């Protein structure tokens with residue numbers, strides 16, 4: 001392939017692109033990756049990592065409140081947003097440098113430029129330079145969606161800008177009901193902002209188990225967040241130093257910032273893919289097969305741009321599998337089932353497998369186990385909060401097909417439960433596992449009473 005500059009050209013150095021580039025290079029491929037913004041992509045620069053740092057910051061307020069019941073007196077506590085943002089930015093810069101160094105160590109050439117297709121084997125960089133490649137990988141991720149045009153949309157920020165606000169807003173309206181909207185609502189509330197969450201659907205976290213949605217909404221309300229479902233923001237008007245946010249029921253909320261987190265759109269526009277006839281799926285992502293191959297044989301796509309399961313570990317797995325398939329001689333499909341996931345709200349959510357509604361649809365017989373209880377820590381602190389846990393069991397096979405947790409460290413717990421569910425653990429396996437006492441997690445192995453049974457043998 002003498003007419004090729006590289007074996008693989010990767011467009012986008014995010015979670016998926018970086019992993020694919022590094023692994024392909026380690027298989028011996030000559031690799032170049034283009035990044036138009038910052039190496040590391042959404043997760044590292046303006047997604048998971050900075051968000052989790054803000055989550056940590058926001059949780060101190062509850063810790064301080066709870067400390068009193070344990071005998072602590074904490075006086076004169078203050079919070080400085082610019083310090084948090086500066087420290088967060090320093091850590092993100094360190095991570096970006098680490099990602100860059102890893103690529104360089106694997107002899108991946110990095111070009112800091114936007115890249116677009118010229119033809120199926122050629123990409124054009126911003127300086128008009130053309131690179132010929134045997135294989136091209138689209139790993140361009142996704143961007144915030146702002147929805148239909150409304151008056152005052154220019155005043156609205158997305159999560160991208162939320163990471164760089166000069167000051168903590170005293171009041172913020174957030175539109176959206178997905179995990180990013182919910183997480184930012186909890187972050188700002190924990191840091192002391194007055195938060196109004198506006199969501200057009202009937203309850204937050206669409207797609208999650210209904211009990212989880214209800215439990216979290218109540219917990220958020222208990223923490224002073226106004227959760228307004230069934231409405232949308234119809235206009236944002238600047239009025240002096242504040243914004244007047246009009247909702248679809250004609251009510252108004254005054255706010256210092258307005259943020260929309262109403263979904264993300266795969267980055268497929270202006271990439272030059274239309275003439276190549278790369279097929280776009282009806283959900284807006286690039287259509288790919290199980291090996292992430294697009295409708296054009298030498299062009300692949302991984303990560304959020306394919307709009308399959310839009311999470312960092314999935315993007316990384318897809319990037320790795322692509323490199324093993326195309327450059328490692330080991331065809332590797334990615335299994336998108338039973339992906340454990342967390343919402344870093346306050347309290348946290350951790351889920352894996354089917355929701356109760358999905359399980360009822362798909363299984364002949366279903367047993368539901370659930371529990372809600374006051375965490376031990378709250379007994380002395382007096383905090384009014386409850387943990388929620390649910391196990392869904394296929395009553396025909398006894399396999400645990402879903403686990404849903406709302407409570408402290410739910411994200412950590414669900415990682416481990418995810419292993420058991422992926423392995424096909426049965427309810428009997430859970431029951432046979434000795435409890436760790438005193439923990440919240442022990443409830444997962446001590447739930448004996450069915451809350452409900454559905455199916456041919458249904459009792460309820």
Ligand SMILES: Cc1cc2nc3c(=O)[nH]c(=O)nc-3n(C[C@H](O)[C@H](O)[C@H](O)COP(=O)(O)OP(=O)(O)OC[C@H]3O[C@@H](n4cnc5c(N)ncnc54)[C@H](O)[C@@H]3O)c2cc1C
Nearest residue numbers: 012014015016036041042043047115140141303304311312
């Ligand atoms: C606020 C927020 C919080 C999140 N929290 C979590 C979480 O807690 N856990 C989790 O698992 N996931 C989380 N995610 C999702 C996660 O960030 C994404 O799933 C993941 O980053 C997808 O990786 P990717 O490589 O597909 O895309 P990205 O990481 O978005 O990388 C794509 C890269 O391509 C670049 N690019 C785009 N077009 C071009 C072009 N034409 N030329 C050159 N470069 C280009 C972009 O600048 C970007 O750097 C979060 C996302 C957001 C926005």
